[in-house]
Amino acid sequence: xxxxPPPAPxxxxxxxxxxxxxxxxxxxxxxxxxxxxxxxGKPVLVEGPAGVGKTELAKALAGYLGRELxxxxxxxxxxxxxxxxxxxxxxxxxxxxxxxSGTGWDAVQxxxxxxxxxxxxxxxxxxxxxxxxxxxxxxxxxxDQEFEAMLLEVLSDFQISIPELGLVESRTHPIVLLTSNxxxxxxxxxxxRCLYLWLDYPSxxxxxxxxxxxxxxxxxxxxxxxxxxxxxxxxxDLKKPPSIAESIxxxxxxxxxxxxxxxxxxxxxxxSILVKHRTDIDLVSERVGVKLGATSEEVAx
Ligand SMILES: Nc1ncnc2c1ncn2[C@@H]1O[C@H](COP(=O)(O)OP(=O)(O)OP(=O)(O)O)[C@@H](O)[C@H]1O
Ligand SMILES: [Mg+2]
Numbered sequence: 001x002x003x004x005p006p007p008a009p010x011x012x013x014x015x016x017x018x019x020x021x022x023x024x025x026x027x028x029x030x031x032x033x034x035x036x037x038x039x040x041g042k043p044v045l046v047e048g049p050a051g052v053g054k055t056e057l058a059k060a061l062a063g064y065l066g067r068e069l070x071x072x073x074x075x076x077x078x079x080x081x082x083x084x085x086x087x088x089x090x091x092x093x094x095x096x097x098x099x100x101s102g103t104g105w106d107a108v109q110x111x112x113x114x115x116x117x118x119x120x121x122x123x124x125x126x127x128x129x130x131x132x133x134x135x136x137x138x139x140x141x142x143x144d145q146e147f148e149a150m151l152l153e154v155l156s157d158f159q160i161s162i163p164e165l166g167l168v169e170s171r172t173h174p175i176v177l178l179t180s181n182x183x184x185x186x187x188x189x190x191x192x193r194c195l196y197l198w199l200d201y202p203s204x205x206x207x208x209x210x211x212x213x214x215x216x217x218x219x220x221x222x223x224x225x226x227x228x229x230x231x232x233x234x235x236x237d238l239k240k241p242p243s244i245a246e247s248i249x250x251x252x253x254x255x256x257x258x259x260x261x262x263x264x265x266x267x268x269x270x271x272s273i274l275v276k277h278r279t280d281i282d283l284v285s286e287r288v289g290v291k292l293g294a295t296s297e298e299v300a301x
Contacts, residue, residue, distance in 0.1 A: 009038055015064075024053070024060030025202075025210050033197040034061060043155050043176035045140075045191060048199035051243025054179040057199070058136035061175060068129070070174070071136045072122035074143045080150060084160055085124045088117050113164035123154055124168065132172035140190075141180040148190055155193060202244065204231060210244055215251035225262050226251055229292070233274060233284050242274045249273050264292040 009015045015038065016031035026034065034057070037044045046054045062069035072083055092112040099108050120128065126135040140148070154160060158170035178194065180186060202210065207227045212218060218226075227247060234241045242250075250273045259266045267289055275284050 009035060011035070018064035019057075019060050022060050022063040023213060024056060024064075025206055025213065026057075027199075027202060027206060030057065030197060030199065033195050036195055037061075037175050037177070038065070040195070041173050041175075043178060043194045044197055045178045045180065045186070045194040046197045046199055047180045047182055049201070049241070049243065050181055051245035052199045052201060053244060054199055055136065055138055058134055058138075058177040058179070061177070062134035062136075065134065065175070067175070068131065068133045069136060070122050070126040070129070070133045071138060074137065074139045074141075074147075076142055076144075078143050078147060080147075081121070083121050083123050083147070083150075084154075085121055085162065086119050087113070088119050092117050115165070118162075118165070123151075124160055126174045126176075127154070127158060127160060127170040128168055129174070130171055133174045135174040135176045137176065137178040139181060140178045141183045141186060145187060148187055152189055152193065201231075201234060201241075204228065207231070207244065207247060211247050211251045214248040215255060217255055218251050219260070222254065222260065222262070223251065226254065229262055229267070229288065230274065232291070233288055236283055236287055238275060238280045238283065239277045240275065240280065246274050262292065264289055267292050 009018065012031050012035045015035040016026050019026045019031065019034065033044055036042070046057060048054055058071075059069055061067075095112050095117070096108055122135070126133050137151070140151070155176060158173065160168045162168060178190075201207070204224075204227055207230070208220075208223050211227060212220065212223050215223075230242050230247045230250070250270060253270050253273050254262070254266070257266065257270065268285060271281055271285055271289075275281050
């Protein structure tokens, strides 16, 4: 539900409100960094565990600012051709074939290296866009350092040089969000150019609010109980602790199961929604399942 407020928000509260209006509940530092990103024009590097709302923040910012979201999903082996631009070889070939024989190579060459034969990839799209966009470079830690170096150049100059065509300069300044799961250490050079936001698991109250936003039919008391249990599970030494995404899934599952409390049996039956490794399931079931069998005062301790 994109709304169209003024392009540069006037305060941190305004950004927080705007994000809430599109269904994203920001913490204090999230609202601050998002505000700074809109005012300073610097890219934001968002790091944190899986499923804490890194990607969603970029979507929400785009929705709130009424901007298009251009997304570059990173993966191992991602190269410039897929991130910046590439020539549309097939179309170029067809163009050459269609040319009557006798036309000089120079004339054809001028033609096939024109904009019409260029395939713009996300970075190019964001830079060349006439309307300001939000550029999400998702999971930057999956790429290698060479790619990062290329990205640095783009992010510092906001321009791309194409040998055959010339310089493509940005007409509008995109808001850039990079996300990372920390699977490798990013270079200092990249960090230096970015504002930094560490997104962690939310506080109890905010997580309850997030869960209720995504599963509004869930009773408030049950939502609180659910988040308490999830946060308890997160304290254990797990391979993959449950994220906000799992809390939301669990809330929806409980609704479908028609559960009105989280007792030991309900918990055991739906545990695989929360944790997804065999060893984690065993550990959680042993530690938390047992507690749920106890009275709620005991659980609180
Ligand atoms: N602050 C928030 N307000 C509303 N919903 C949220 C918030 N944080 C997370 N969510 C919800 O949690 C889910 C997971 O978020 P998201 O996909 O952005 O996580 P992520 O940090 O990008 O994870 P990954 O590292 O696995 O990509 C989404 O469904 C999102 O809607
Ligand atoms: Mg993500």
